Amino acid sequence: MEKKPLTCLLVAINAKYIHSNLAVYSLRACAERELCRRGAAADVRVELAEYTINHRAAEILDDIYMKKADILCFSCYIWNIEYVKTLVKNLKRLCPQTPIWLGGPEVSFDCEARLSEIPEADGILYGEGERSFPALLLGFRAAAEESRSAVPFRPAGYPDGCAYRREDGGVEITPPAPFADMAELPFVYENMEEFQNRILYYETSRGCPFSCSYCLSSVDKTLRFRPMELVKRELSFFLEQQVPQVKLVDRTFNCKKSHAMEIWTFLRDHDNGVTNFHFEIAADVLDEEELSLLETMRPGLIRLEIGVQSTNERTLETIRRKTDPEKLRRVVLRLEKKRNVCCHLDLIAGLPYEDYESFGRSFDDVYDLRPNELQLGFLKVLKGSPMYDEAGQYHILYQAEAPFEVLETPWLSHEDVIRLKQVEDMVEIYYNSRQFLHSMEALLPCFGRAFLMYEALGREYTARGMGKKKHVRAALYQFLLDFAAEHTTLNPDRFRQILTLDYYLREHAKRRPEFALPDEEYRDGIRERLFAEFPGESAGSLMRTKHVEVFLPPFTEEEEYWLFDYEERDPLTGNAQVKCLTRRKPVGKRGNDYDKYEK
Incomplete structure (x- = not known):
């Protein structure tokens, strides 16, 4: 009967699906290369399993269990260590004879204490794993051959760069493994199917x-x-x-x-x-x-x-x-x-x-x-x-x-930390999103300092309970409009148009936002100028990729029609290119060149 190869499952639990775990791909490639060199490629198979912290721990547990691996190895970071602890505890109950090893920066320091915190783990590979991981698998292979067992509980020998439990329950730590040779590290991206959209x-x-x-x-x-x-x-x-x-x-x-x-x-x-x-x-x-x-x-x-x-x-x-x-x-x-x-x-x-x-x-x-x-x-x-x-x-x-x-x-103080968390949230929503560039510049002079502005935003956002639910994009603009009305002396009509500018810079919205000024009386002028700018193009095509907005005093000096072209975007902000059809020239190439309108 053909001998069944040992299977080692490398488990990565990422923060988001879009992320990939370079470490486990590198470990697999190094292990496969070394096993091949030792003539052991048919004896040990290395598989990968990637999840995210957005998965339920029970789902990950069931998926790992059904893979029926002989050895489990977890890649540990600060964002997944609590998940790993729970998984290891339950997997050890389900599969008491399956060796479970940990690696990564979150377990590479004070290994003895880590093994005490996670008693279900059998060992830790600390530091770089490109040398120690293949050596560990070779140790398991040797043990399997000696014991004629398909599921050895302990490897025949322990490599440098590991901490493991002795049979008497104590912990042994081997010397650090040599650094990996950067010239010898494999390139892990040959099969791009594994990395689509990541x-x-x-x-x-x-x-x-x-x-x-x-x-x-x-x-x-x-x-x-x-x-x-x-x-x-x-x-x-x-x-x-x-x-x-x-x-x-x-x-x-x-x-x-x-x-x-x-x-x-x-x-x-x-x-x-x-x-x-x-x-x-x-x-x-x-x-x-x-x-x-x-x-x-x-x-x-x-x-x-x-x-x-x-x-x-x-x-x-x-x-x-x-x-x-x-x-x-x-x-x-x-x-x-x-x-x-x-x-x-x-x-x-x-x-x-x-x-x-x-x-x-x-x-x-x-x-x-x-x-x-x-x-x-x-x-x-x-x-x-x-x-x-x-x-x-x-x-x-x-x-x-x-x-x-x-x-x-x-x-x-901890209260200060809470206040700074509110500032952090406002920076993520109203600055890093790049969707409110001109609105925030218009608000800033009212507060004198950026920190005071985001601090005030955070207080109001929290007071209104805005952080307790997910909001459609227009609601975030409406919040700014209400905030400006209550905490600044900005002209409401002018600020509405600045918000409208930011809103249409980012995307061609299907529905006109409620905060925008009415445009019914300008619709004929909008269509006329749009078709004059792109003669011969169908109305459907233009409406999918372009938008024309009317801006009025006090935002502009006179009535102006601005074209937002979503096929031409700024590579840094993602904002549409804007052109004034009234004055027949670009308004700003980068979506952040509207100083005369911000101030």
Whole structure:
């Protein structure tokens, strides 16, 4: 009778469906290659199962159980560790003889304590797994051959880079596994059917030269780079496949200038007009040569994530973040002025010596740069990071369970944290969505500071119970109109038209919003100007891809007809191109060039 191969199931539970888990694909590829080298490819089969935290734990449990794997391995992160704990507990009850192993950053530090917290787990692969995971599978294979059992409970030997339970119940930790050779890491995206409609993650380097105390990357200062000939070949594959977005997971992509310059130059010279690439960088170390190169990119080709975290000098010094805030400011302003690179700026609330007012100033400093996105995050005290060891010193109180987010500090009360959560929600809805660009600019002078504006919005949004249910898009605009009426002296008719501008910039709505001014008496003029602009086109075709809106004083100086063309959109904001049919010239190419109407 043909011997049944051992089956190992690698389980990934992602935050969203659109995400993919690079780690499990890399582990599978490394294991298959090593098993083949050892002549064991027919003896061990590695399968993948990807889920999201939006699935019910019971559904995931049933699906894993029905796969009848001989070995289960879970990829653990802060967003899924509570799911994993529940799954492991119940799977061990159902399948007591099935070995269950864990890996990933959420279990790679203080492994003995982790195995104590999750007694159903048999072991942990800590750190990089590209060497230890194939070795573990070979150990299970050897045990299966020795015992003539299809389901060995323990491997014949334990590789470097693991913590495991001894038969007496104690925990043994082997020495760290050697770092993976970046030249030997397999490229996991050959079969693109597995990644349809998903963001692809890719790495060209590992390690980070910086020492930020809140970050796990500060632990590994050994910088390693993938050979450039491999990188270019793999980037070419993404371009040929016209992948929508590739997100590089290099911790600080531009820590080596020559490496960054060569890749950015390659992407510019081989741009397919579709794919965009996301990089996490340190903006204050960009020099003139790098900035000049970035300024030559197609709008939308490059997306830069820039960690500001705080502009409080004492806070930055305490968390050992070496940043030149003034140079960072100049760099971002220059990139924003060119309007071809998407800039995503991060702030972290809850850091030492940053109180509510200080954070508000950091927020204003970053908001004044008008990045494409502003992420207001909260400190997470991660096991293995220096901040984990220093939290007691700074009396930082954080959640007992993942994601270990800050609850309060000596400088920031829990009530302050709640208020900042309200600000965060408003930033996500009214800034990062890019659907309210002109409305927010019109409101800002009424409050003097951006932080005060979003704080007031958050209070009102909460008071009205808006966060307790999901709203149609028009309701979010109506809330702004009501908010402006109650908290500002803005001209209501003028602000209605600014809201209407934002509303139609983003999409061709099927229904006219209630807040828009009536347009019945202008409909003949709208049709006349639309058909004059596009003679020969059918009414149906025009109505699907175009919209004409009338704007009146006091928003404009005189009656004007503006054409919104949804076939021509700004690559950074997604807004439609707008042209004034009355004055026969473009109003703004980027959907954010309406200064004369905002003020």
